[in-house]
Amino acid sequence: MRGYPVASSWRLDVTVGATAGLVSGLVLLIFTLGQGVMATGFLTLTPSGGLGQHLGLAILLGATFGAIFRYQPGSYAATFSGGLLFGLLWWTIASLTIKPLAAGRAPTWSIEVASEAFPELIGDLFYGGMTGLAFYVAITLYLRASPRPEPAPAPTQGPLKRVLVLGGGFGGVSAAQRLEQLFAHDPELEITLVSNSNYLLFTPMLAEVASSALDAQHISAPLRASCPHTRFHRAEVASIDTSQQKMSLRADSTTPTGALSYDHLILALGAVPNYFGLPGMEANSFALKTLHDATLLRNHVIGLLERADVELGEEERRRQLTFVVAGGGFAGTEVIAELYELVRSALRYYPNIEVGDLHFVLVHARDRILPEIGPELADYALKKLRARGIDFLLDTRVSGATSECIILGDDTRLPTRTVVWTAGNRPNQLLGELPFERNSAGALLVDTSLRVRGSKNVWAVGDCARVPDPDNEEKAYPPTAQHALREGKTVADNVAAALRGESPRPFRFESIGQLVALGHRTAVAEIRGRQFSGVLAWLLWRGVYLGKLPGLEKKVRVLLDWMIDLFFPRDTVLTSSASTPTLSETIGDDVEERTL
Numbered sequence: 001m002r003g004y005p006v007a008s009s010w011r012l013d014v015t016v017g018a019t020a021g022l023v024s025g026l027v028l029l030i031f032t033l034g035q036g037v038m039a040t041g042f043l044t045l046t047p048s049g050g051l052g053q054h055l056g057l058a059i060l061l062g063a064t065f066g067a068i069f070r071y072q073p074g075s076y077a078a079t080f081s082g083g084l085l086f087g088l089l090w091w092t093i094a095s096l097t098i099k100p101l102a103a104g105r106a107p108t109w110s111i112e113v114a115s116e117a118f119p120e121l122i123g124d125l126f127y128g129g130m131t132g133l134a135f136y137v138a139i140t141l142y143l144r145a146s147p148r149p150e151p152a153p154a155p156t157q158g159p160l161k162r163v164l165v166l167g168g169g170f171g172g173v174s175a176a177q178r179l180e181q182l183f184a185h186d187p188e189l190e191i192t193l194v195s196n197s198n199y200l201l202f203t204p205m206l207a208e209v210a211s212s213a214l215d216a217q218h219i220s221a222p223l224r225a226s227c228p229h230t231r232f233h234r235a236e237v238a239s240i241d242t243s244q245q246k247m248s249l250r251a252d253s254t255t256p257t258g259a260l261s262y263d264h265l266i267l268a269l270g271a272v273p274n275y276f277g278l279p280g281m282e283a284n285s286f287a288l289k290t291l292h293d294a295t296l297l298r299n300h301v302i303g304l305l306e307r308a309d310v311e312l313g314e315e316e317r318r319r320q321l322t323f324v325v326a327g328g329g330f331a332g333t334e335v336i337a338e339l340y341e342l343v344r345s346a347l348r349y350y351p352n353i354e355v356g357d358l359h360f361v362l363v364h365a366r367d368r369i370l371p372e373i374g375p376e377l378a379d380y381a382l383k384k385l386r387a388r389g390i391d392f393l394l395d396t397r398v399s400g401a402t403s404e405c406i407i408l409g410d411d412t413r414l415p416t417r418t419v420v421w422t423a424g425n426r427p428n429q430l431l432g433e434l435p436f437e438r439n440s441a442g443a444l445l446v447d448t449s450l451r452v453r454g455s456k457n458v459w460a461v462g463d464c465a466r467v468p469d470p471d472n473e474e475k476a477y478p479p480t481a482q483h484a485l486r487e488g489k490t491v492a493d494n495v496a497a498a499l500r501g502e503s504p505r506p507f508r509f510e511s512i513g514q515l516v517a518l519g520h521r522t523a524v525a526e527i528r529g530r531q532f533s534g535v536l537a538w539l540l541w542r543g544v545y546l547g548k549l550p551g552l553e554k555k556v557r558v559l560l561d562w563m564i565d566l567f568f569p570r571d572t573v574l575t576s577s578a579s580t581p582t583l584s585e586t587i588g589d590d591v592e593e594r595t596l
Helices: 010-034 051-069 076-102 111-116 118-144 170-183 203-210 291-308 314-320 330-349 375-387 429-433 481-499 535-548 552-567 583-587 590-594
Strands: 003-005 147-149 161-166 189-195 199-201 220-222 231-234 236-241 246-250 256-261 264-267 271-273 322-326 359-363 390-393 398-401 405-408 413-415 418-421 425-427 458-460 472-476 513-519 522-527 530-534
Touching: 010 051, 010 118, 051 076, 051 118, 076 118, 076 552, 161 170, 161 256, 170 189, 170 481, 203 291, 203 330, 203 513, 236 429, 264 481, 291 314, 291 330, 291 418, 314 322, 314 413, 322 330, 322 413, 330 359, 330 375, 330 390, 330 418, 330 513, 375 390, 375 513, 375 522, 375 530, 425 429, 458 481, 513 535, 522 535, 530 535, 535 552
Parallel strands: 161 189, 161 264, 189 231, 264 458, 322 359, 322 418, 359 390
Antiparallel strands: 003 147, 199 220, 236 246, 246 256, 271 425, 398 405, 405 413, 513 522, 522 530
C-alpha cells in the first residue's frame, strides 16, 4: 500500500534545525577560512571566540530557526526564503543593534552603518539560506523514510449538514479555519465561505499601502489557500431567506449566480463607511477599507504631486498640495502620518515643490485624537505629529465636501483635492433585510454565545454584531480585529456544539492592547495596561503585526519591504494612467460600488 510522510513534530523541527545550523556554520567557516579571512556574518558577534563558541552559536541559531519556522510539506521555496529572512533578522539584531551597544554606542540604522556591515549581511544571508534549505531537505528525507498507510478514502455521499460563512474578514476566516480543524475529515459536514474579494486583508497595515511603504499584495492572503478545506465563492450576497435557510448570490450588481442552502449561518459581513448623510462626502472623499481604496489613494496623491510640480495657478497649486483626513481615531491618525511620510519622501523628485507648500490637516470632532487609548499617549501622538507640521482641527465637525474643498461645521471651506474619510463606519446594510433585532448603529444583537437573538441557527461576529460582555451585559466588546479573530474561533466551537446537541459557551476575551503607528519610526502602544511610546512602541507595532500576518511568505515580503523603506525613499511609480485633479475623475463609478 502506498504511504505518505508522517507529520513533523516540534522536537524534530528543533533537532533538525540545530543540525542544519551546525552544518551551515561549518560550511561558512570553512569557506571563509579558505579565503584567508575570519568568517563573516553571525560569527562576527564573537570575533575572538574559539571554534566551539562559533559552532555553538550556529547550533543555537539553527534550533531557533526550526522552532520558529517549522516544517511545511511542499514549501521548500518558502523555507529557503524563511532562511534568508532569518539571516536578515540576525544581521539586524547582531550587526546593527548588539554590536553597537556592546561598543557603547546607540544603534543607528543608517545607510552608512548598513554599508559598513554589508559583508556581514552576505555571510548571514548565506548561513540563513543554507540552513533553511538543509532543514527542509533533511526533514523531507526523514519523513519519507517513515511512511504510514494512507487512510481509506472518504465516502462519496453528499454532506448531511452545511455551515455557511458570509464574509472574508478576520471573523469569517477565523471561523472557517476553526471549523476546518474540527471537521476537516468529516464528510458529513460541508463548510462554505462567501466573500466579494478572494483575499483576507490585513487591515492594520492598509495605511502603509496607501503611503507606498508596502506592496498591496503583501498584506493580503488568498482565501482559497487560507481555508483549503472550505468551499469558496467569490460573489456578492443578494438576499438571505432565514425561513427557508437559503441565500442567493450574484457575481456582480446585476448577474445572479445561484443559491446556497445552510443548516447554520455565520454572519461576518464587516462594516462599510458611514457618511452620516453629509452632502458630497461620499462622492468626494476616499475611504480606506480595501486594497483598491489604498491603491487609489496612493495613485491620487502621487498624481497630484506630478500636477502640482508644473501647476502655474497659485490657488490651484495650494489646493493640490493640501491633504485632509476626517477622523482622529486609529485609522485617521495613521493615515495622516503615512501621507506625510509619502509626500515628504517623494519631495526630492519634485524640484518645483517646497516643503512650505505642503499642508496636512486632520479634522476631529472631539477634543483629543485617539480616544481609544489613554490621554497621555494621545497627547504624545499629537505633539509628535504637530512637530512635523501636521495641523489638527479639534472640536471641529465636518458638514460636507465638494471636489474642491471640505466644508467644516461653521461653514468654513478648506480648499483641497484630497479628503480621506475615516470618521465613521456602520455594519453592512444587508443586515437590515434580516428579521432580527439590531441596535441603533445597525449591528445585530447576539447573546453571549454569539447566536443572533431570536434565532437557533444564525450567528454573527465582528463589526456586524453587538457582542455583549458576559460579565457585564450593559457593555459590548469593541469591533476590533483581535476580538473578531477570537469571536470567529468561539462561534465555530459553538456551531460544532450545536451540531452535537451540546450547549454553547459564552465568548470571553480581555483586550491585549492597542498599537498606533505614527510614522518616522515612532508609535504609541498600550499593552495590558502598560504604556509605550517612541522607537520601542514602533518596534512593538512592527513585531506584533509581523507575527500576526497570515503565512510565512507574507511575513518575508513585508519584512523586506520594511528593510527597503529604512534605506530608500518611497516608490512614486503611478500604477494608473489617470490624471487626478478630482476624486470623481479618478474613480469614476467606484462610489456606487461602495454601497453594494
